[in-house]
Amino acid sequence: MVKKFLGILSLTLTCTLLGVVNRLESAEAAACDPTACQPPKCFCPSVNPPGGLPLEKTPQFFLLTFDDSVQEGTLKGKSILICMKNPNGCPIRATYYVSIQYTDFSLVTQWYAAGNEVADHTMTHPQDPFDDEIIGCKKSLNAFAGIPNGKIAGWRSPFLNWQPKTFDVIAQQGILYDSSTTALTDDATWPYTMDYGLYNDCWKGFCDTTIHPGLFEIPMAAIIDDKGTPHLMDPHLDGTPDVVKGWLQDNFLRHAKQGKTPFGLFLHPAHLNQIPGVPLAPGATDPAKNLQMLEEFLDWAVAQPDTWFVTSQQLLEWMKNPVPADQLKDFAPFSCQVPKIGKEICNGLDDDGNGQVDEGLVQNCNFNTVVWNTCYGCPSENPSLANPVPKGGDRFRVPTTCDSVWWDPIANQCLCQDANCAYTDLSKPVGNAGDNSTNAGGSNKGTNNGQPNENKKSGASSITSSNTMTLIPGFIIASIFMQWIF
């Protein structure tokens, strides 16, 4: 009850505050000088498509994202959602912001191998993540799900509780974009770089405490209902299915008219399924009905003209090279070539075509209170904040010279034989200065992954009074959605 009251109060405050913000922002938009800030390195916030592309030649992008731990039950909901195709015949793509606690690593491997994006959402989903949460998540995803470090390029703050110091850490750790900030209508821009700080979700136009040249911000545009109330994550929980489907369609069409700014649907997969053994709350909609409504909405959206469901990284790739919609079928970053390996290896794919993925090859790691599967060998203990990559295991981790879809972690072999599939991870090694734990291939044994003393908190900058004001919208928004996030 208290939570509900706080939610309503916060929502009212948020609308009021953001209404003020939007007026101020339009006055400050000139702070980003488009003659000095030039793509592909620098993008000013804008509601107009990049590259001067006319609206009729601009695709309508759809960002479908999922947050928190990846588990078998939650993946079921996503599988139903993502069986649709983009205009080039490839399955639609989505981004998963993964928190490590309770995650089954083998499912992350499968999600990535199917062409989707894996992004960093901390180890333990705290309110106020220090750098060890951000670094540990990247390391664990690399070690036990086989995601190349250079492909973990995105970040979302738990509870959307972004803070200027968070951007400092992600920039240091080679992360290319944040997607934690909220937007309403006139500040729902195309992604932009923080060369001039944040544009949306601030109390005063650009947040001058968040200047990070080259670091992208992908604003989370809210769904506005028929009463003008914004809904951000899991909008299907805020009304009856038929009514919510109407808002979703109206908002999608609004984006299509307003510069074709990317439309987003931001979900917690856990809320797509009823928790086994837990009865529905009085008045709550049956999750199956919500899921069906979302499927209908996605089916409708994918059929709209020039609509593409893309990962966040694919969206940024397109912004750097904004080819017209009628040429997108040949746009290489949107292709979906699947490795043809001919024998089953533990890479998250059904390599032998018998309908099963990695059959007989994943290892089941049982730590009594936590059980998960992996292709990359069970460590001696469950990954933790203090030790995100514990030693142990008899498999070979993905080296920096091979993408994991081509990597056989049992034979210690990269099966990519030509330039088309060649991959070299040139990303900045993750970790603190002097922390030499980035995987360079080879057996788990003998590497210095997971030394117990690594990843000590390294003096993330403290919040100063001058930037405290910029935090408040994040906190307010977070309080609305906390009740939906576990």
Ligand SMILES: [Zn+2]
């Ligand atoms: Zn979360």
